[in-house]
Amino acid sequence: MSEAVDLVIRARWLVPVEPAGVVLDHHAVAIRDGLIVAVLPQAQASARFRATTTVDLPRHLLMPGMVNLHVHAAMNLMRGIADDLPLMRWLQEAIWPTEARHVSAAFVRDGTRLAAAEMLRGGITTCNDMYFHPEAAAEAFAEMGMRAVVGLVMLDFPTSFASDPDDYLRKGLAARDQWQGHPLIGFSIAPHAPYTVSDASFGRVLAMANELALPIHLHVHETAREIEDSLALHGVRPLSRLARLGVLGENLIGVHAVHLDDADLDLLVRHDCSVAHCPTSNMKLASGIAPVPRLLGAGLRVGLGTDGAASNNRLDLIQEMRHAALLAKLGSMDASALPAHAALRMATLAGARALGLGDRIGSIESGKFADLCAVDFGTLDCQPCFEPVSHLVYVAGREHVSHVWVNGETRVDKGIRLLHINDSELLQLASVWQTRLGN
Structure with missing residues (x-):
């Protein structure tokens, strides 16, 4: 029968x-x-x-379904707003001022809906998001029927979302409490980067991550300048500082990890960290080529991320697979580096395992x-x-x-x-926000 x-x-x-x-x-x-x-x-x-x-x-x-290990989903509303600039000029002259004027719960909800539609259409079924107003992002992902890990963002300076580190965490925890138990929505702690978060704030992040068993999701070693500034301010490279603070561990997802020396790599391996590789964004911002073959050779979990549409400018993980494979070959001068099957694994199971979801998604196996x-x-x-x-x-x-x-x-x-939302509705949202941001 x-x-x-x-x-x-x-x-x-x-x-x-x-x-x-x-x-x-x-x-x-x-x-x-x-x-x-x-x-x-x-x-x-x-x-x-x-x-x-x-x-x-x-x-x-x-x-x-593919796993986008690093995205700022709501930034779809800022696609193309500031191109052809290095990272810090891009942030300081364009992105942060625009966010100060326009970011709100409505901005995040609508931008995330657009991003989720784009990702789903491209075969991305899960993403690891980092942006403001996590309650609005969770609402949008749930509405679109997309699996998401929503970052509870923290910075040391005020934004339109929060006034200080405690305010960021308080609002983030409220969002987590509201959405806890939802079948598609999970959470991470998302301190933006070592250059925007103090030692004391990292202490709060670590305590919360340990108490709630959440991943820590942050940018690290993205540019050479970041490392120079850390040496000047703290006397050590960013990863060494994070190790000293106890932040490195198997729940850490380090985004970009472009500029690594042997000691940096040893720290990542010793603490069993994961890396989110964003090849297109790294190329567009001229940040550099991450040493992915060395990371994989050392046994690290390396997934793929698109970054946000303001620095890519598309949320396309098939493109990221291709760029990751080609950059690995070019950077190592080895045509056999990062073959196609390895790139696919980065876009699926490696990202799932970095998020602690490897037993539930990322491969086609019974029970998943x-x-x-x-x-x-x-x-x-x-x-x-x-x-x-x-x-x-x-x-x-x-x-x-x-x-x-x-x-x-x-x-x-x-x-x-x-199947669950009309294109015309999404196009209207994009048009409304383009008008607002253009004024």
């Missing part, structure tokens, strides 16, 4: 990510109550399961949430296809994403629309 399931997805190629390097031909995924029940050949799936819905993907690659993405290789620009994972990284674009599921529920269907 056949076994009832909600959904069976049958694909030409299935890439589970775990075990590594595997491509399964003509396999299927059976899903019940949002969880993966089985991964098996299509003929066996037809014999074993009776599905309420069956989706056939005869020319597609089925893969885990059915967060999945299908990419259509049947178009003319994808012909011929000899190796599908190579094709994903070096040929395809986010425009080839055809279907996306989160918890087994369809979020994107046939690549043309989000």
